[in-house]
Amino acid sequence: MKPTWKVKLWRYTIIGxxxxxxxxxxxxMMDFSTKPFAFFQKGRTLDAWKVIPSQPDLAIAVFRSLxxxxxxxxxxxxxxxPTVVWVHLKLPKLKRLVELICLIPLAIPAxxxxxxxxxxYRWISINITESPISLSLVYSMLILPYTYRALxxxxxxxxIHTLAEAARTLGASTTRxxxxxxxxxxxxxILNGSFIAIALxxxxxxxxxxxxxxxxxxxxxxxxxxxxxVAVAVSLASILFVLxxxxxxxxxxxxxxVLDVDVA
Amino acid sequence: xxxxxLAKVAVVAxxxxxxxxxxxxxxxxxxxxxxxxSASQAGGIAGxxxxxxxxxxxxxxxxxxxxxxxxxxxxxxxxxxxxxVDEADPEGSSQDEIDAANxxxxxxxxxxxxDIGLAVAAKYLGTGTFAPYKVRNWQNNLGSAEVPxxxxxxxxxxxxxxxxxxxxxxxxxxxxxxxxxxxGKVTINGDPQGSSAGLNSIFMVNLxxxxxxxxxxxxxxxxxxLKAVGNYINVNPTQATIASGxxxxxxxxxxxxxxxxxxxxxAGKTWKMFTPASLGSTYNSAISAWAPHPACARLWMEYTLxxxxxxxxxxxxxxxTLWIWMVKTKRAPAAGLAAIGKSKVAPLKxxxxxxxxxxxxxKTAWAAAVGTN
Amino acid sequence: xxxxxxxxxxxxxxGAGSRYWRKRSAYLGVVPxxxxxxxxxxxxxxxxxxxxxxxEAGEFDTAKIDELLASPIVRKAFYNSLEISFKTAVLGxxxxxxxxxxxxxxxxxxxxxxxxxxxxxxxxxxxGVMLTFAFLATFGFNGVVSSIFVKLAPDSFLAQSxxxxxxxGLAVVYTFFQIPLMVLVFLPTIENMKPQWREASDSLGxxxxxxxRSVGIPVLTPSFFGAMLLLFVNSFSAYATxxxxxxxxxxxxxxxxxxxxxxxxxxxxxxxxxxxxxxMVIVVIIVMALYAQIRRRVSRWESAR
Numbered sequence: 020m021k022p023t024w025k026v027k028l029w030r031y032t033i034i035g036x037x038x039x040x041x042x043x044x045x046x047x048m049m050d051f052s053t054k055p056f057a058f059f060q061k062g063r064t065l066d067a068w069k070v071i072p073s074q075p076d077l078a079i080a081v082f083r084s085l086x087x088x089x090x091x092x093x094x095x096x097x098x099x100x101p102t103v104v105w106v107h108l109k110l111p112k113l114k115r116l117v118e119l120i121c122l123i124p125l126a127i128p129a130x131x132x133x134x135x136x137x138x139x140y141r142w143i144s145i146n147i148t149e150s151p152i153s154l155s156l157v158y159s160m161l162i163l164p165y166t167y168r169a170l171x172x173x174x175x176x177x178x179i180h181t182l183a184e185a186a187r188t189l190g191a192s193t194t195r196x197x198x199x200x201x202x203x204x205x206x207x208x209i210l211n212g213s214f215i216a217i218a219l220x221x222x223x224x225x226x227x228x229x230x231x232x233x234x235x236x237x238x239x240x241x242x243x244x245x246x247x248x249v250a251v252a253v254s255l256a257s258i259l260f261v262l263x264x265x266x267x268x269x270x271x272x273x274x275x276x277v278l279d280v281d282v283a
Numbered sequence: 284x285x286x287x288x289l290a291k292v293a294v295v296a297x298x299x300x301x302x303x304x305x306x307x308x309x310x311x312x313x314x315x316x317x318x319x320x321s322a323s324q325a326g327g328i329a330g331x332x333x334x335x336x337x338x339x340x341x342x343x344x345x346x347x348x349x350x351x352x353x354x355x356x357x358x359x360x361x362x363x364x365x366x367x368v369d370e371a372d373p374e375g376s377s378q379d380e381i382d383a384a385n386x387x388x389x390x391x392x393x394x395x396x397x398d399i400g401l402a403v404a405a406k407y408l409g410t411g412t413f414a415p416y417k418v419r420n421w422q423n424n425l426g427s428a429e430v431p432x433x434x435x436x437x438x439x440x441x442x443x444x445x446x447x448x449x450x451x452x453x454x455x456x457x458x459x460x461x462x463x464x465x466x467g468k469v470t471i472n473g474d475p476q477g478s479s480a481g482l483n484s485i486f487m488v489n490l491x492x493x494x495x496x497x498x499x500x501x502x503x504x505x506x507x508x509l510k511a512v513g514n515y516i517n518v519n520p521t522q523a524t525i526a527s528g529x530x531x532x533x534x535x536x537x538x539x540x541x542x543x544x545x546x547x548x549x550a551g552k553t554w555k556m557f558t559p560a561s562l563g564s565t566y567n568s569a570i571s572a573w574a575p576h577p578a579c580a581r582l583w584m585e586y587t588l589x590x591x592x593x594x595x596x597x598x599x600x601x602x603x604t605l606w607i608w609m610v611k612t613k614r615a616p617a618a619g620l621a622a623i624g625k626s627k628v629a630p631l632k633x634x635x636x637x638x639x640x641x642x643x644x645x646k647t648a649w650a651a652a653v654g655t656n
Numbered sequence: 657x658x659x660x661x662x663x664x665x666x667x668x669x670x671g672a673g674s675r676y677w678r679k680r681s682a683y684l685g686v687v688p689x690x691x692x693x694x695x696x697x698x699x700x701x702x703x704x705x706x707x708x709x710x711x712e713a714g715e716f717d718t719a720k721i722d723e724l725l726a727s728p729i730v731r732k733a734f735y736n737s738l739e740i741s742f743k744t745a746v747l748g749x750x751x752x753x754x755x756x757x758x759x760x761x762x763x764x765x766x767x768x769x770x771x772x773x774x775x776x777x778x779x780x781x782x783x784g785v786m787l788t789f790a791f792l793a794t795f796g797f798n799g800v801v802s803s804i805f806v807k808l809a810p811d812s813f814l815a816q817s818x819x820x821x822x823x824x825g826l827a828v829v830y831t832f833f834q835i836p837l838m839v840l841v842f843l844p845t846i847e848n849m850k851p852q853w854r855e856a857s858d859s860l861g862x863x864x865x866x867x868x869r870s871v872g873i874p875v876l877t878p879s880f881f882g883a884m885l886l887l888f889v890n891s892f893s894a895y896a897t898x899x900x901x902x903x904x905x906x907x908x909x910x911x912x913x914x915x916x917x918x919x920x921x922x923x924x925x926x927x928x929x930x931x932x933x934x935x936m937v938i939v940v941i942i943v944m945a946l947y948a949q950i951r952r953r954v955s956r957w958e959s960a961r
Contacts, residue, residue, distance in 0.1 A: 026761065033758040037751055037835060041779060044790035044832065047800040051527065051793040102689040109682040117686075119944055120693055123701055125886065126940035128895040128910045130917055131933045134707075134926070135700025137386040144390035160697045165780075165841060168886050172879040173844035208844040214777035215840060222781035225896060231344075231371045231383060231392040240785070244348055244373055246546070247523030251793065254786040258778055265774035376920035402922040467818055474905040477919040481903075517821050519903045523789055529797040529817065635922075642921055650729055650906040 045255070052252035067252035076238045081260075083151050084235040088220040090155040092213050095166055099159070100209060103170045104201055107179055121167035124160050129225035132157075140230055151232035155220070162219050166212035173208035214265055221261045317577040320433070321417045325578065328419075328585060332364055334578035340367045341579040344383055344394040345375035349522065349542040351439055352599025359595060360586055366579060376478065377403035381412060384571045395580035397435075397569045400479045404435045404567045405635050413569040416581055418588040423608040425629070426565065435569035438588060439538075439601040442630045443480075443487040443562045446540030448531035449553030457491045457505075457559045465514045465532060472520055472535040476645055483564050484534035485641070486633055491559035496637045499644060507652035515653060522546075536564070541600025541622070563630030565604070594619050602626045705937065707930040720927040721934075729906050734935065737892055737909040740823055744830040745888035751831070752838025752887075753880060759839070760846045773843070776836035783833055784896030791829050791901075795820055821902055829897060834887050841886060845879040878951055885947045889940050909936060 052067045071077070106113050124132070136157055143153050179201065186196040202209070224236040239257045243250030316334055319325040325334070335341075341360070348354030357368050371392075372379060377399035387393035397413075407413065413434040421427050426437040447454060451464055460469055475481035489495075489502035509515040520530040525543060533540070540556050547554040568588060574580040586592050593603035597619030609615040610625045633641070711717035724730045759772055794800050796817040805814040819825045849872065857867040895910035905915035909932055916928035 030758045030761060033754045037755045041775070041832065041835065043800070044787075044794050047793035048786075048790050050800055051789070098689060098692060102686055105682075105685040110686065113686065115944075115948060117689075119941070120697065122886070122889055122940055122944060123697060123937070125889040126893055126937050127701065127704070127933055128893045128913060128936075130895060130910075130914055131704055131929060132700065133386070134917070134929070135704045136696065138703075139696070139700065141387065141389060144387070144392070149391055156696055160693065163693075163697075164886055164889070165837070168841040168882060169844050172841060172882065173848055175845070175879055177848045204848070205844075207847050211773065211777075211840050211843060214773060215780065218777040218781045222778070224784060228372055229379075229383070229386070231342075231387060241370065241373070244522075247521070247526035250523055250785075251789050254789060258782065258786070261778050262774055265777060266770065376918045378920055378924045379918045382918070400920055403920065406922060467816055470903065473920075474903055474915065475921070476923050477905050477915040477921065479920045482921045513818075516818060517903045517907075519900060521900070524792060524796075527792065527796060527798055529792055638921060642923060647729065650732070650904070654904060654906065 045258070048251050048255045052248050052255060054248065067246070067248035068256065070249050071242065071253055071256055074238070074242050076233065077242070080233055080235045080238040083233075084221050087152050087155045087158065087234075088217045090152065091159050091162065091216045091220055094155070094159040095162070095212055095216060096209070099163065099166055099212075100170060100202075100205065101197065103167060104174065104179070104197065104205070107171070107174045108183055118167065118171070121163040125164045130229070132161075133226050133229045136226075137230065151227065151234050154223075154227060154230075154232055154234065157226065158216075158220055158223065161223070161226075162212070162216045165215045165219075169208040169211045169215075170205055173205050177204045179204070213268075217265060218261055221257070221264075316581070317414070317574070319577075319581060320415050322419060322581065322585060325581060328582070331578050331582045331585065335364055335366055335576070335582045338366070338576040338579050340369055341576055341583055342369045342371065342393065342395045342574075343583075344371040344380050344397070345373060345377070346370060346398060347373045349539065349546075350599075351441070351538040351596050351601035352542070355598070356587060356592060356595045359591065360583060363586070363591075364579075364582060381407060384412070384573070388573050391575045393573060393575055394571055395574040395576050396583050397571065398438065398566055399435070399569065400564065400566055401632075402479065402635060402638055404569065408432075408434055411572055414572045414574065414577070414580075416570050416584055418584050420589055420605055420608075423605055424588065425604040425607055427604070435567040436584070436588060437565045437604045438568045439596045439603045440563045440565045440630065441536035441538045441601050442558060443483045443534065443564070444537045444540050444556045444558045446533050446535060446543055446554055446556050448528070448547075449555045451531060453555065454557040457488065460509060460514060460532070461512055462514075467513060467516055468530070469509060469515045469532040470518050470520045470530045470534070472533060472539070475649060476642065479564055480535050480539075482638065482641060482645075483536075483562055483633070485645075487534070487558075487560050487562040490562055490631065496631070496633050497640065499641050500648070503645070503648050503652050510653045517653060536601075538596075538600035561630040563632050565632065590614060598622050701937070704930050705934050708927065708934040711927065720925075721931050724928065724931050724935075730909075730912065730932070733906055733909050733912050736823060736907060738939070740827050740830065740908070741888045741891040743824075743827045744834050744891045745884050747827070747831050748834025748838050748887045748891075749880065749884040752835040753842055753876075753883075755835065756839045756842045756846050759843065773840070776839045779836040780833055780840055783894065785900045787829060787832060787897050788900040791820060791832075792817070826898060826901070829901070830891050830894060834891060837890060838883055838887060841883045842879060845876060849875060881947060881950050885943060888943060892939065893936060 053064060102117070106117050127135075140153070140157075147153065182200055182204065183196060186200045191200065221235050223234065224240065227234040228237050228240070235257065239253050240250075243253045316325055316331070322328055322331060325331050343357065346353040346357065348357075357370070360366075361368050369392075371394065372383065375383070377397070380394060380397045380399055381403060384394050384397070408430070409432075415433045416436075417433040418424075418436065421433065421436065424436060424438075427433070430436065445454065445460075451468070452459075454460065459465075471481050471484040472478060473481035475485050485499055485502045485506070486496055488505055489499045492501045492505060494501045506515060516530075518524060518530055520533045520535070524530040525533065526546070533543075537556065537558070540554065544554040544556070568584055570577070570580045570584060587596075588605065590605070590609065593605040593609060594616045596603045597606065597616070600622060602623055603609075606615065606619075606623070606626055610620075615625075708721060709716055709718060711719060759769060762768065792799065795802055795814065799817070802815055802817060805812055809815060813819045820829065853871050854867060857871060862870075893910060895914055898908050898911055899914055902911070905911045913929045913932045915923060916925050916932065918924060
């Protein structure tokens with residue numbers, strides 16, 4: 020079905036307007052960070068950017084944050100996805116409760132969440148490890164709202180009951196059904212959830228700062244203390260870094276028809 | 284999208300290694316250093332320095348580099364004693380410092396030393412939060428006798444001032460700020476209900492208007508007028524907003540303005556200061572009762588509250604509490620004298636009762652005066 | 657395997673093969689989730705909320721809550737927060753939803769799609785100091801946009817930056833992270849709309865408008881409102897951006913909470929912070945209940961289709 024020119028026009032207009040709105044502030048940051056800030060400089064300069072590679076703490080912080088992101092994704096796949104699917108399939112009465120639980124991390128500002136989890140992390144720091152990687156546990160709670168919503172939306176639209184029943188009728192075990200039939204339907208939801216998880220781990224500042232863990236964003240903020248231009252430059256650099264990281268994740272070509280099963 | 288078993292094992296292995304590697308080193312501080320109330324009990328400065336080298340690190344918190352020249356202070360300490368300094372939460376408030384210490388009690392990341400305002404210091408006096416410690420120069424420090432237990436020691440005083448971009452003209456009296464050239468440009472550093480610089484700005488304006496520190500309604504009325512003509516804005520001034528020209532007029536501590544003036548000079552611009560009335564605030568140094576590095580903490584106190592530290596603070600525009608003694612005994616370094624002079628007159632300071640009264644008044648009056656829609 | 661097909665059979669009295677246990681055993685599947693969230697989410701939330709009911713000595717005391725309910729400053733901040741959250745939720749949901757649709761109706765799996773999803777992930781988390789810088793660099797003094805407008809239309813509001821510090825200005829800033837969030841959570845729904853539905857509608861002679869009215873919108877509505885709810889809550893609890901931009905702690909509820917936690921001049925009162933947080937959680941519960949009502953109406957519509 021070829022899109023009509025009307026649809027195409029709508030498409031380009033929307034993408035144009037929203038895209039412009041989102042990209043404009045980023046461009047302004049680039050503009051500000053390259054402004055001359057010493058009187059002997061005329062015109063644009065990359066001096067603010069040159070400060071970044073010389074920081075020793077940065078590499079370690081990036082490494083640790085990346086490992087934290089991996090753990091968070093692992094927890095999503097192993098804990099959250101099965102639970103969401105299970106609740107949708109077998110325990111519809113619990114849906115509202117689980118949805119409420121998954122909204123709570125958003126309802127409370129991060130500065131208050133710290134008040135609640137600080138005793139837990141004190142215990143973890145003294146008895147298990149002082150490494151910032153332990154933050155992965157609270158981060159996996161923080162992404163609950165986004166991941167749940169993405170998965171739940173995918174499940175709602177995909178008529179999971181019919182698929183499950185069809186799979187069972189054809190003799191699939193529960194595991195096979197989950198892995199082979201339901202997961203592919205959720206592919207976009209899981210992928211988006213993982214993207215958000217990585218972006219959150221690498222972008223989270225408040226909790227790690229208040230618990231004095233040296234994560235990526237905390238180190239970035241420290242680098243930015245020298246001057247305003249450097250602060251903007253490192254912020255933009257951290258955005259670009261995460262962006263490139265996400266784009267580097269290999270992704271199978273998205274198929275428009277997920278399942279060619281006529282179950283209607 | 285299936286995680287193969289091998290991948291799962293690999294992840295677990297990596298995680299275990301990554302968790303173990305930066306694990307806490309056992310924080311068994313020699314108890315003599317954790318309870319020493321003066322350098323003599325810890326083997327003198329040399330003893331402290333040796334133990335600090337073994338501890339290897341000092342945890343500081345809420346010390347922005349541009350604040351009273353803390354940038355140079357930290358670098359100086361690092362170089363002189365060869366230890367690392369972990370800096371946490373540079374934009375934190377005094378309350379944040381104590382909260383962080385409580386939150387991280389018993390861990391290796393807890394702050395070792397505090398630099399806090401009087402309101403917060405007085406709040407925690409006698410609660411076991413601070414480890415009492417008398418530095419060598421304790422009796423020469425102005426105001427330390429007010430805290431005989433030496434749980435905290437006054438360290439430097441700043442005078443509030445109005446710092447502004449020189450290209451806007453020259454301010455000779457307070458009401459110059461009402462002029463149209465300052466439209467949308469005047470800010471104070473922080474909300475007065477949360478920030479001592481904000482509260483002190485109100486006190487300073489009050490004194491300049493001829494009032495006392497017991498009743499700040501004249502100052503609040505003045506700010507209301509400033510907002511009505513459109514000159515006062517509710518923007519938070521930061522290094523970035525000052526550099527970009529967003530907030531070219533900032534009421535803040537003199538030593539902050541001095542730092543801004545230095546930055547501006549580098550860019551070929553001028554930053555001027557105008558002090559309508561002399562209002563000061565003194566900060567205080569203290570050691571955390573559960574400091575993970577007690578020897579380094581005490582060494583830091585000796586360094587900052589000693590002559591070296593006083594010289595560094597002076598260059599940053601803050602008046603150390605040791606300064607009057609240093610000037611009297613002719614030990615004040617020339618660079619410091621050039622920056623702050625002999626500072627014989629101590630500025631007026633608000634007592635904690637006056638601060639409490641002001642705060643109560645502001646709870647309802649401030650939003651009414653300068654709130655947005 | 658065969659037993660899962662016959663969930664309704666078995667003995668009714670207790671015993672391993674009974675219907676009772678087979679039904680209950682489904683609950684085992686969610687136990688790990690509840691344990692994990694119990695430790696890292698429920699318990700911390702619980703300790704914050706019960707802290708709202710205690711005074712400094714730790715005794716049960718509702719004085720703080722009563723004091724806050726009576727304070728006009730607290731109420732004004734609350735209304736401001738609700739207003740800004742509502743506006744940004746609606747705006748973000750509409751713009752983000754449209755953008756998600758535009759994205760999906762293009763080439764599937766293309767590079768543009770991937771880049772957009774990646775950028776959305778990053779921008780959805782982009783808040784606080786960075787966002788403030790970005791907007792000040794755009795609309796602030798000497799900013800990219802304001803410099804242009806100073807030359808073209810010096811009297812317009814875009815030539816200065818004071819509009820940023822009002823509720824509507826802050827709403828524009830917040831929408832910056834609301835739109836990408838909407839795109840991310842709504843995209844899976846739109847993607848699951850099968851092209852067969854459109855083809856069926858077309859082949860039965862339906863116009864595009866009829867397709868959207870009878871098929872498209874009813875399918876999308878539950879997820880759309882669910883996503884809007886998420887946006888609302890997200891905006892409601894946003895703290896860092898407002899704290900960096902606006903110098904007035906009474907403006908929004910999260911700012912009041914921040915002040916109650918870290919006031920330098922002695923205003924710090926953890927009970928206030930916890931009581932205000934309790935209020936925020938209650939708002940979320942109420943909005944969720946509203947959302948549940950909407951869902952119920954919509955599913956009646958859905959099943960009647």
